[in-house]
Amino acid sequence: MDYKITLLPGDGIGPEVVNEAARALNAIADKYDHAFNFQERLMGGCSIDKYGSSLTDETLADCKDSDAVLLGAVGGPKWDDPNAKDRPERGLLALRKGLGVFANLRPVKVHPALIDSSPLKPEKLKGVDILVMRELTGGLYFGQPKMRETRNGKQYAVDTLEYYDYEIERIVRLAFDLAKGRKQKVTSVDKANVLESSRLWRQTATRLGKEYADIELDHLLVDTASMKLITAPAAFDVIVTENMFGDILTDEASVLAGSMGMLPSASLGEAGVGLFEPIHGSAPDIAGKGIANPIGTILSSAMLLRYSLKLELEAQALEQAVDAVIASGARTADLGGPLTTQQMADEILKHI
Ligand code: NAD
DSSP, X not given: OEXXXXXXXXXXXXXXXXXXXXXXXXXXXXXXXXXXXXXXOOOSHHHHHHHSSSSOHXXXXXXXXXXXXXXXXXXXXXXOOTTOSOOHHHHHHHHHHHHTOOEEXXXXXXXXXXXXXXXXXXXXXXXXXXXXXXXXXXXXXXXXXXXXXEETTEEEEEEEOOOXXXXXXXXXHHHHHHHHTTTSXXXXXXXXXXXXXXXXXXXHHHHHHTTOTTSXXXXXXXXXXXXXXXHOGGGOSEXXXXXXXXXXXXXXXXXXXXXXXXXXXXXXXXXXXXXXXXXXXXXXXXXXXXXXXXXXXXXXXXXXXXXXXXXXXXXXXXXXXXXXXXXXXXXXXXXXXXXXXXXXXXXXXXXX
């Protein structure tokens, strides 16, 4: 089959890791007789430099017109001025909004051979296999009013945490659907003892839970969830939560795996184009050195195969190649090894 994939390498190490992920996808295409037609576009700081905009209308239109989008990372000190007219992160928010992706999926698995790279005790990490799902388009980051003003001579600021039931329903439903193919357990995380929006969240999750009799549903307050992620991470299967709680918990969960460079993510909507990217940023401290770990981006490509192209066998083949390479002891610098970005990808390619 023929597929069109838009590559947005972005800034810093983004181009380095996306290049290797594209090579891995091509190896899969060769093995399984597909054709992946890549179109590469600028986004983030590099797009500000060239077009004066972090995401141009043309680039967004090209993304919408493809089967999936693979992003590297955006941002860096060059574009960090808080008073700048445009910033790389704006492009990212506009892209998510433009593609209508409301669910961010971050699988966190601890590979047995990497248990010692995590700051947690090895016995806590055995069997950790979590899918954290973060709501992406609602909540505190988008609610209105959002403003700052002077009131009675004092600086005053407000953000608004708002949710409609349909926004909660679509992501919780997706969590139940994805739990079916896993350990069949959903943990819904909220702050229902304090927040009205969380009470609506919990009520909606409970109502939907009745439709999914085979799936175990429990509710945790976000403070308890953050503690349990460190004390008993193996107890979780699918975690589903609102935007800001998810922002914080996903970063906390990423520590379990040992290195930021290992972890993939997928952002999905009801239909249409999915957005796939590693969870790490543009890593300006190592950009240009050719030592970034490409695994997070290569595993994001596996998610792209699974969720957007519906090529499950091919997705598993890529994941198994990564597993085999880690088991063989191959390591980039972030994991204390000598391999360059390209050498690590070469190893993975050999196992496809
Ligand atoms: P970062 O994820 O870029 O880097 C944090 C640390 O992890 C650094 O020491 C870096 O060298 C290391 N690291 C990250 N990815 C790695 C990889 N693949 N291999 C080896 N080591 C890796 O986070 P930061 O330093 O806080 O942010 C840098 C820039 O990235 C900022 O401009 C930030 O806004 C941006 N950022 C972008 C995204 C995104 O594009 N989605 C996400 C987070 C941060």
